[in-house]
Amino acid sequence: MSRLSSTQWIMIAVLVAVAIAIPFLFDPRGYGIRILCLALLFAAMAQSWNIVAGLANQISLGHAAFFGIGAYTSTLLLIHFGLTPWLGMIAAAVLGGLAAFLISLPTMRLRGHYFALATLAFGEVMRVIGNSWGGLTGGPVGISVPFSQPSLMALQFKDMRAYYALMLGAVVVVTAIFVVIKRSRLGYRLRAIKENEDAAEVIGVDTTRTKILASVISGMLTASLGTLYAQFQFFFDPDTVFGIASVSIRMAMIAIVGGIGTAAGPILGAFFVIPLEELANQVFSAKAAGLSQLVFGVLLILVILIEPKGFMAIGPRLKRLFARGDR
Amino acid sequence: MIISTTPLLDIKGLNAGYGGVRVLHDVSLSVGQGEFVTVIGANTAGKSTLLRTISGLVEAQGSIRFDGQELVGRPSHLVPALGIAHVPEGRHVFPEMTVEENVMLGAYAVRSASDLATRRDRILTMFPRLRERLHQAAGTLSGGEQQMVAIGRALMLEPKLLLLDEPSHGLAPKIVDELHETFLAVSRTGTAILLIEQNTTLALSVASRGYVLEAGRIVLSGTSAELTGNDAVRSAYLGL
Ligand SMILES: Nc1ncnc2c1ncn2[C@@H]1O[C@H](COP(=O)(O)OP(=O)(O)O)[C@@H](O)[C@H]1O
Numbered sequence: 412m413s414r415l416s417s418t419q420w421i422m423i424a425v426l427v428a429v430a431i432a433i434p435f436l437f438d439p440r441g442y443g444i445r446i447l448c449l450a451l452l453f454a455a456m457a458q459s460w461n462i463v464a465g466l467a468n469q470i471s472l473g474h475a476a477f478f479g480i481g482a483y484t485s486t487l488l489l490i491h492f493g494l495t496p497w498l499g500m501i502a503a504a505v506l507g508g509l510a511a512f513l514i515s516l517p518t519m520r521l522r523g524h525y526f527a528l529a530t531l532a533f534g535e536v537m538r539v540i541g542n543s544w545g546g547l548t549g550g551p552v553g554i555s556v557p558f559s560q561p562s563l564m565a566l567q568f569k570d571m572r573a574y575y576a577l578m579l580g581a582v583v584v585v586t587a588i589f590v591v592i593k594r595s596r597l598g599y600r601l602r603a604i605k606e607n608e609d610a611a612e613v614i615g616v617d618t619t620r621t622k623i624l625a626s627v628i629s630g631m632l633t634a635s636l637g638t639l640y641a642q643f644q645f646f647f648d649p650d651t652v653f654g655i656a657s658v659s660i661r662m663a664m665i666a667i668v669g670g671i672g673t674a675a676g677p678i679l680g681a682f683f684v685i686p687l688e689e690l691a692n693q694v695f696s697a698k699a700a701g702l703s704q705l706v707f708g709v710l711l712i713l714v715i716l717i718e719p720k721g722f723m724a725i726g727p728r729l730k731r732l733f734a735r736g737d738r
Numbered sequence: 739m740i741i742s743t744t745p746l747l748d749i750k751g752l753n754a755g756y757g758g759v760r761v762l763h764d765v766s767l768s769v770g771q772g773e774f775v776t777v778i779g780a781n782t783a784g785k786s787t788l789l790r791t792i793s794g795l796v797e798a799q800g801s802i803r804f805d806g807q808e809l810v811g812r813p814s815h816l817v818p819a820l821g822i823a824h825v826p827e828g829r830h831v832f833p834e835m836t837v838e839e840n841v842m843l844g845a846y847a848v849r850s851a852s853d854l855a856t857r858r859d860r861i862l863t864m865f866p867r868l869r870e871r872l873h874q875a876a877g878t879l880s881g882g883e884q885q886m887v888a889i890g891r892a893l894m895l896e897p898k899l900l901l902l903d904e905p906s907h908g909l910a911p912k913i914v915d916e917l918h919e920t921f922l923a924v925s926r927t928g929t930a931i932l933l934i935e936q937n938t939t940l941a942l943s944v945a946s947r948g949y950v951l952e953a954g955r956i957v958l959s960g961t962s963a964e965l966t967g968n969d970a971v972r973s974a975y976l977g978l
């Protein structure tokens with residue numbers, strides 16, 4: 412197992428310095444820092460997705476299920492029992508992990524697009540439940556997080572920079588978990604499964620159990636991020652938090668565009684996709700509803716066609732180019 | 739002749755298939771300790787399914803006794819630790835891992851064994867080409883070399899029984915000869931082998947006994963000499 416090289420350490424140090432400096436460049440109550448927060452949140456979400464999709468090659472299109480469960484769990488506990496969202500987040504993680512376990516049982520033996528379709532259906536089922544079980548969720552009209560005195564304990568802040576710090580922390584934690592798993596024995600088993608599932612099975616890897624474990628960790632983290640989202644937005648509805656386009660596909664796209672299976676990929680992807688999406692919305696939305704999404708979709712398809720390994724493949728590509736030039 | 743010891747592998751009345759479609763019908767077959775046995779049969783006869791069933795990858799009814807244990811109903815990941823190594827059909831290496839990682843992973847089921855380095859060296863002596871390419875990604879090797887990786891990986895287990903599913907498929911004749919020399923050498927060390935080969939002549943030349951599988955049923959069995967002399971086998975599988 413390799414340790415980080417000194418260049419990698421320097422890069423991480425530079426990134427941390429930039430990350431700390433950035434919020435001071437923005438209006439603390441402005442629009443820009445909100446987009447920044449969303450980009451960080453989606454980076455963390457895509458990183459959670461990366462644990463099961465990037466490491467085990469199980470491309471889930473249903474992660475909105477866990478995200479929505481997380482958003483509703485902490486919010487309902489806060490509304491009905493006044494429970495702090497920090498504990499709400501733990502409850503969210505438990506329920507998200509449980510949901511991931513239950514959905515894994517019938518789907519983990521499925522491969523490729525069969526798995527993707529099954530998880531997609533699961534996300535949709537959760538969205539329909541969220542909309543129809545109005546007594547619990549408030550139904551299609553959505554639900555509001557009750558305001559309280561801003562504090563760390565209440566996980567509510569006046570200053571957007573506090574949210575920025577929170578989201579940045581989430582990215583760091585989830586990325587660290589991803590890296591630790593990737594370098595662990597579990598990561599090695601996942602890698603074997605990803606590279607050749609049949610071969611992994613005949614050497615004695617419990618492929619089903621390994622994939623379920625990764626899926627449960629991924630579901631727990633995604634649900635926790637759902638709680639952060641609720642505390643950040645203060646209002647949400649089933650179509651948003653359980654949405655295919657708004658959550659499931661977006662998580663997948665971000666990781667794929669950035670570089671699936673790599674630690675930096677989801678972060679690069681989020682800082683490309685989320686601001687671009689905002690830009691497209693501003694340029695096109697007023698003129699033609701839906702056009703921005705179309706343009707955006709085409710852009711993403713182009714990226715994937717040109718470089719299926721995402722942005723993370725660009726570095727090695729340049730290196731090869733220069734190496735050839737040297738000779 | 740009185741056979742005093744029970745066979746290492748003893749399959750009786752085995753039915754197996756995929757999702758309700760039965761592929762193997764009432765198959766009975768045995769492999770003695772250290773014996774070299776082959777199963778011949780046309781494409782889609784169910785040869786791969788038979789090996790996969792032994793490895794626990796296919797649902798089955800009936801009995802598969804191995805070394806005193808029942809295998810039917812046992813999850814596949816627990817089978818290697820009993821001493822069964824499987825080289826699946828097609829060249830199943832981990833393409834992005836190095837040759838060394840691939841080989842070492844073969845001992846995954848017995849990873850606490852203390853003699854892994856010795857095992858590794860023995861395999862690299864058997865396949866000197868792998869030693870030269872130890873730190874190369876397995877996916878970048880030639881077909882024959884990848885097959886050596888898959889076989890070397892299986893041998894890391896020091897199995898009592900080695901299952902080989904068409905190891906020569908698509909390889910140059912020279913490599914095929916080399917591989918079969920290796921199988922004979924492995925067999926001489928006391929490892930039992932159950933071999934499947936499209937090339938029936940080749941299979942019968944190395945194995946001492948064989949079974950003929952037709953549409954999922956065993957229709958004939960005998961020593962390699964008997965099968966080579968059998969008219970039906972000669973016309974159907976040896977092209978004579
Ligand atoms: N994974 C599978 N799912 C469904 N049917 C299969 C599967 N694998 C093999 N079969 C079917 O089982 C039969 C036997 O296949 P196989 O065991 O691969 O034959 P052989 O190895 O002798 O060519 C074939 O009819 C094949 O279509």
Ligand SMILES: [Mg+2]
Nearest residue numbers: 785786787827
């Ligand atoms: Mg076959």
